[in-house]
Amino acid sequence: MALAALSNILLGNQYIGIEHYTLDANDCIALLLIEKKKGELIISAKENTSNTENIPKHCDKRLPFYLVINTNQVIQKELEGVDGSNEKLIRKAFPNLAWDDFYYEIWRLKTKSIVAVSRKTYVDGILAQYQGQGVLIAGLSLGVCSISEIISYSEKSELETNTQVVSWDEINSVVVGKKTTALKTYSLNGLAVENSYLLGFAGILRLILGSSITNGNVLDYNAVLRGAFDQKTLFIKGIKVMIGSLLTLLLINFFAFNYYYRKTEEVSSELSMNQSSLEDINATKARIAVKETKVKEFIDLSSSKSSQIINEIASKVPNSILLTEFAFQPLEKKIKEEEPIKVLEKTLLVSGATIDNAAFTNWVEAIEKIKRVQQVTIVNFGKDETNATGFTIKILLQ
Template identity: 25%
Template sequence: MISAFLSYWNYGRRFCGIEYYSPSNDTSRISVLTAIKKNNEFEVEETFEANKVLKCARKLKKNQHAFLCITSSQVLLKETTTTGTDAKVVSSAFPNVELNDFYYEILHSSEGSIVGLCRKKMVHQIISSFEEQNIRIIGFSLGFFSLQNLLGIIKEQEVRLPSFILHTNGREIISFDRAGQGNENTNFNIGDTTINYKFLLPLASLFNYQSGNVYYTSNYITKNLELKKEHHQKVFFRKGLASAVILLLVMLLINYLFFSTYYSELQQLSRKHEIEISQKLAYDEKYKEVLEKEKIVENILNNSNSQSSLYLNRLILTIPGSVLFDQLNYQPLQKQIKENEPIIIEKNIILLGGESTDEEEFSLWIKDLEDVTWIEEVKVSDYGYSSAGTSKFLLILKLIEDEAVY
């Protein structure tokens, strides 16, 4: 599971094999095969040829990775029966070669070895020509040695390639001959797929994506590892950056959604809180006004009750037998109490009302009231007959301010 994920992360689903052949510096032939990997099997998607790297890049997707097989005339191939170390085998095929300047590859078989040799400078130039066109080379092989990966499937004694004829025993490449262009209709059946001989090597190179080959040895294993590592780093940077941006956008979106939700709720709560505060302030203000009015009314009532009782006691002492009180209003209101309007009373005023059955005695009583020291003025506001021998009256007594009542 992890290896499948890493493979998909680093390479995606599309794999590419390329054979680069150049008989001279002026001409070249590039065979390209792309395949889709499904259930650990390669399904051929497209094959095409090009005579320039630029034309090849135009047909591939940008940043397409590929494994490169170099079969150009700059790759020297030679058979040898010498055994031993790689250096010994290469020296037997190419005596006096300075190995520090060359890449070599050795294909071992039961009958000997085939050595491929190419200058490092030339290999680097070819790889750079692909890299400049955004084709990411993740590894390379010299000559036709990658075809060893397909021999178990092809099982042919003689395999024709565009530049070589390979002789096999069904399991190994024993020898080779250089050859010119073959029959264009030469095809091979690979499983359920028919492959033209020009694209056998690109197809075989796809198996080099996963691991090194056990059939041959070389001195460029480190270089191939560097190419893979460089590709993986670029993929990680590109996909990692894209993933980070997407993750950041998703987090921002989630944060925005949560923030919008909570911010909306916060606004509603804030508005509700502000309304409650406003209502509480209004309530407190009204309550304060009510308390003040209650206090005023209470003072008025307390004062009126105490003073009215005192005045009533004093007035009773002067009342004749023919007079009967039915009203005593001390410091009456000037007008009815209304909301948001001040309470106004008539200070030092007593309204005194009742009935009288003796008009003469009533008049004498009025004169007696006028002589009271704490009454400043006596005014008859209303006087009239209510029934036979009985009269209704209303007196307004104006009191002297701060005058003691005796």
């Protein structure tokens, strides 16, 4: 339950659903932004465009995106029967295809089944296109299968998408091509949704509910996509919290140093006749001034360069690596009274675990190529008592 709560927190209150579809031999996208306010879903923005290569500039790339691919590169077949075996339904629908090369999704109704398939190279190409724009896809569906999530919220016996009519009375065909492009608006549990955005909305609903009534290897892939989204979102938010906490502590130290500095000034004026005491006071003031300078430099460096480098390193973390600790300019040794604070300047310490040594090596090499990185040293790398491969790397900045 705690993990589910954390996952919902990482998901946030805003979601984007995107449907890729083919109309008159042209690929288009229908984009829908949904916001959750006071427990209700509200449509905040929507756009239907033929520009499938770039998402609109006003879209926040940090939000969770749910992708529905419903183009002419997705083949859908309707079968009689609802056999519980995915393999039997797949082989019945497409007996001669190499299934390792395809993603598939199966929607089982009462007496019929819809099987949607698409080549992995095609789907992965679309996902890579979004990843190249800094967008994290948190979920994926093929064809009209995602509409299964919303039929219970509609009083109709059929719904229209951008290019199809979907009926679940099972008397006629479940999915047929649409002959007109007229817009329709449906009421789904009180929310008015245009037919152009039905599949995207259904995907968002699946993302929020965290469940699906369909089956297929697409759902296994969804678990990977959602895990990658949660991990990177947690890392980014964790870094922000860490930097905020660090700056707060540094500010407290800064004010503390100022307080003791003023106290030293008062003592200095009272003991102005005692040369020996004045020398001691001047030495104390010098140490405080050095510490104050370090604190100011640390704050300036932390607030400017650190966030840029951290974001760049975070963007290169592969799915096979889980970070557990990130220390910027760590202490050289414990703080002791009457001793100056010493830190490992221009240094990052990163710890975590990996399940793919090759991916770890590639990640380290990618960090070394960052402009402001001078050197990357693997401090620790090996299996622990749980047989997991842990590591610690030290990154020296220029």
